[in-house]
Amino acid sequence: MFTSSLRTGLRSSPFLRAAANNLSYRNKHTLVLVRHGESTWNLENKFTGWVDVPLSPKGHEEVIEAGKLIEAEGISLDVAFTSTLKRAIRTLWHVLEQTDSMWIPVTKSWTLNERHYGALQGLDKQQTVDKFGKDQVLVWRRSYDVPPPIVDRSSEWHPSNEKKYSNVSFPDEFTESLSTTLDRVLPFFNEEIAPTLKEGKTVIVAAHGNSLRALVKHLDSIAESEIAELNIPTGTPLVYNLDDDLRPIKQEGCIAPLQGRYLGDQEAIRARIEGVKNQTK
Numbered sequence: 001m002f003t004s005s006l007r008t009g010l011r012s013s014p015f016l017r018a019a020a021n022n023l024s025y026r027n028k029h030t031l032v033l034v035r036h037g038e039s040t041w042n043l044e045n046k047f048t049g050w051v052d053v054p055l056s057p058k059g060h061e062e063v064i065e066a067g068k069l070i071e072a073e074g075i076s077l078d079v080a081f082t083s084t085l086k087r088a089i090r091t092l093w094h095v096l097e098q099t100d101s102m103w104i105p106v107t108k109s110w111t112l113n114e115r116h117y118g119a120l121q122g123l124d125k126q127q128t129v130d131k132f133g134k135d136q137v138l139v140w141r142r143s144y145d146v147p148p149p150i151v152d153r154s155s156e157w158h159p160s161n162e163k164k165y166s167n168v169s170f171p172d173e174f175t176e177s178l179s180t181t182l183d184r185v186l187p188f189f190n191e192e193i194a195p196t197l198k199e200g201k202t203v204i205v206a207a208h209g210n211s212l213r214a215l216v217k218h219l220d221s222i223a224e225s226e227i228a229e230l231n232i233p234t235g236t237p238l239v240y241n242l243d244d245d246l247r248p249i250k251q252e253g254c255i256a257p258l259q260g261r262y263l264g265d266q267e268a269i270r271a272r273i274e275g276v277k278n279q280t281k
């Protein structure tokens with residue numbers, strides 16, 4: 001009787017649970033993905049892409065909570081990667097603060113940016129549905145290889161007009177589909193993130209809905225036909241355990257087709273996923 005209540009007590013202790021998780025994460029390649037928290041343009045329901053908008057007040061709260069969840073899970077971060085957009089950078093900062101790992105190396109790369117939304121950037125999502133129809137907007141948002149309308153160099157949204165991309169050359173007419181987003185996310189993953197994971201480091205990537213959709217398409221071998229259905233919620237850590245070939249080890253409680261596991265209240269997470277989907281009804 002006494003022994004069994006002692007065992008129950010040990011299992012329910014957050015400290016001991018975190019310590020046990022810490023041991024189990026140490027023996028695998030651990031990759032934590034987190035989409036930035038709600039941004040001001042998520043709140044206003046505008047197509048954002050590479051427009052550098054900040055987190056909303058709720059977005060800050062979401063990612064502070066994300067950091068606490070990572071900490072409670074006993075995950076000890078070693079190396080971080082993020083985009084060059086402030087909503088992802090700020091998300092990472094909050095997570096690093098909450099996990100007492102602000103000292104770890106951080107690499108920022110435009111290749112982890114959100115998918116560029118071309119001439120849709122800045123438009124209200126619902127008004128775009130009203131003008132072009134739900135089906136067309138769904139194709140622009142979620143098809144694998146149909147890009148939104150282009151911007152040229154005269155547009156304020158063309159990356160050649162921004163200092164932060166001055167070392168990169170972009171075509172005169174620019175836009176991105178999920179497929180062309182994957183064409184820049186995957187080389188960065190293979191050249192920078194994969195070797196770090198193989199060294200045994202625990203890696204966090206703070207990025208965006210569509211750059212993370214591209215990455216998990218690769219990790220989880222999701223078919224082009226299936227990827228349209230996949231929506232990633234804001235500010236929710238997604239933890240992968242990877243084998244030595246960096247193939248995901250399917251985790252209990254994962255939401256198919258993902259093999260990694262979201263941390264947090266699973267019902268609330270499913271509601272957030274639906275919320276992303278329903279931005280264009």
Ligand SMILES: O=C(O)[C@@H](CO)OP(=O)(O)O
Binds near residue numbers: 210
């Ligand atoms: O506007 C965007 O850049 C993205 C993410 O917020 O939107 P969507 O989910 O419609 O691809």
